[in-house]
Amino acid sequence: MFSKYPVSMLVFNDVTLRRGGTPLIEHASLRIHAGDKVGITGANGSGKSSLFALIKGKLSVDCGEFGLPAGWVISHVAQETPAADMAAIEYVIDGDRELRRIQHELDQAEQRDNGSRLAQLHGHLEAIDGYTARARAARLMNGLGFTTAQENTPVSAFSGGWRMRLNLAQALMCRSDLLLLDEPTNHLDLNAVLWLEEWLRSYSGTMLLISHDRDFLDRCINHVAHIEHQKISLYRGNYSRFEQHRAEKLAQQQAAYIKQQQEVAHIRSYVDRFRAQATKARQAQSRLKALERMEQISPAHVDSPFHFSFIKPEQVPAPLLQLHQTTASYGDKPILQQADFCLAPGDRIGLLGPNGAGKSTFIKLLAGEIKPAAGQYEAAQQLKIGYFAQHQLEQLIGQDSPIEHLQPLDRSATEQLLKDFLGGFGFSGDKALSPVAPFSGGEKARLVLALLVYQKPNLLLLDEPTNHLDLEMRHALTVALQTYEGALVVISHDRHLLRTVTDQLFIVNDGTIQSFDGDLDDYRQWLANQKPGAADRSADGPGNNSGVSRKERRKQDAEKRRQLQPLRNELKKLEQLLEKLAQEKGNIEQQLASSDIYDKEKKQQLKELLLSQGEVNDKLEKAEGSWLEISEKLSEPSNSV
Secondary structure, eight states, rough: BOOOOSSSEEEEEEEEEEEEEEEEEEEEEEEEETTTTEEEEOOOSSHHHHHHHHTTTSSSSSSEEEEOTTTTOOOEEEOOOOOOOSSSHHHHHHHHHHHHHHHHHHHHHHHHTTTHHHHHHHHHHTTGGGHHHHHHHHHHHTTTTTGGGGOOOOOOGGGHHHHHHHHHHHHHSOOEEEEEESSTTTOOHHHHHHHHHHHHOOOSSSSEEEEOHHHHHHOOEEEEEEETTTEEEEEEEEEHHHHHHHHHHHHHHHHHHHHHHHHHHHHHHHHHHHHGGGGGGGHHHHHHHHHHHHHHHHGTTTTOSSSOOOOSSSSSSSEEEEEEEEEEETEEEEEEEEEEEEEEETOEEEEEEETSSSSSHHHHHHHHHHSSSEEEEEEEOOOOOEEOOOOOTTTTTTTSOHHHGGGGGGGTSSSHHHHHHTTTOOOGGGGGOSSSOOOHHHHHHHHHHHHHHHHOOOOOEESSTTTTTTTHHHHHHHHHHTOOSSSEEEEEEEHHHHHHOOOEEEEEETEEEEOOOOOOOHHHHHHHHHSSOOOSSOOOOOTTOHHHHHHHHHHHHHHHHHHHHHHHHHHHHHHHHHHHHHHHHHHHHHHHTTTGGGSSSHHHHHHHHHHHHHHHHHHHHHHHHHHHHHHOOOOOSSOOO
């Protein structure tokens, strides 16, 4: 390492890094300027964390030179938290190392009764805003989900996930020149992610960020340093822009392009199958919108090692599950009270709400892991639940291999069939036969997902399924969920996943679960309105519960429904027409599939069939265009009732 450059930048000159003789990065040269916010991306094991270790001085280059400006203060999130008895807020304040140094010197100066030194140190303290340190620490803790009462709770009293939040708060407390963040959102809920996002956007220093959350990257970075084939390429712009650059490059490779087109066609087939069915109209419309985004980003993932799909459920009863006036408790504390909820085939629901409001408790209630304290829980006889939660990673049997975990689910399956299935989740070759104990968190999460998929559930309950998953596996999961035919309820801080696989949002808050008529941007505003002292709340905002506003809202909704009824009637007619035309098209294609129709004596009949096929296709295209146009009008936020 060297610091001979006076300029404010990180400098990599022909850098090579190896781990255990294996080259991770070879001959990398790039410059990262002061104030740049850079997302570090690449496959697991490509060298992202090793790059951080180099910058922190814990690893040396095997070849070349690396340097950063002398005097730069580097902040990073500690991976371990001591089980200390000190108050949580004091632990966070420890992140400001200069403040603690000045406080220590103040104590020494007071003991020596050194007046001039005391005055000098108090001047330094004021210059670094030391007198506001406790207030700054409290704001950081509040933003990351801690209550005021928890500020003085001993660090040792918190669970592992909450200690990691304390470590993050401590890193943010440091007045750093360079901030290194490695998966900072892994232990956060969506509310804390949104807060952290805004904090990082206002951070004035240089930041290097490793994250598998594309929306988080998009809003926090202005460059991407991508590690691939032992090389580092620096791109200007956010993550979406990087994907476009990479997609354009990969799409030029014909084999990769064909594979990508097959993936897009797989998603589009769902839309084509269900867009003409009234019961599937909303899901098909949602998938179509998501497809527009998927078509743009899929080429950037054509070389992904992960590719799987959810097996069609054997039965999908309606309704799948119902709650009637159901109360759920955590210990003696009621979390949800008198909840009414119904899940039907095709429902795709995202759960939102403040930390601790009961989202995970609600998922456990649906999964049957906890019993209702009151009310009714009615499940269809054929209900088959696939439940994913982080604690299931700990329930894997350490000495067993992925194959051995899968075999009890299907004793008749051959080992090769199971190997082929596991290959789609990245368990190829010896990996499928290796004990899972040394597996990483991401590998264990992939295995739990594989076990879930293999069981063909008709109801998926996913509680933070993307924790520990890299961008490639998140993309594969998103693609697979696009065509899943059962019902889905998901909690996630990954907004890209929520946006592309859910059709409805529900908020769990204040002991209730209610439908949320808005999108994730509206939810950000809803959160702001929930904060104490939030001023000028809209009378129609979801945070307003006054009797007058509810009455007025019902009146407005009734009038809006009346105005929209002609559009709904027209949509219903179009859906009936589409179904009729789809049947006609199917009949024609069935006749054209017969080899007899191509006999010479049936030449005229063939001609008429082809003519009819063209006419039906034209009618279908026009009807679909009208259907989409009306559906888009009805789905506009201003028309939501």
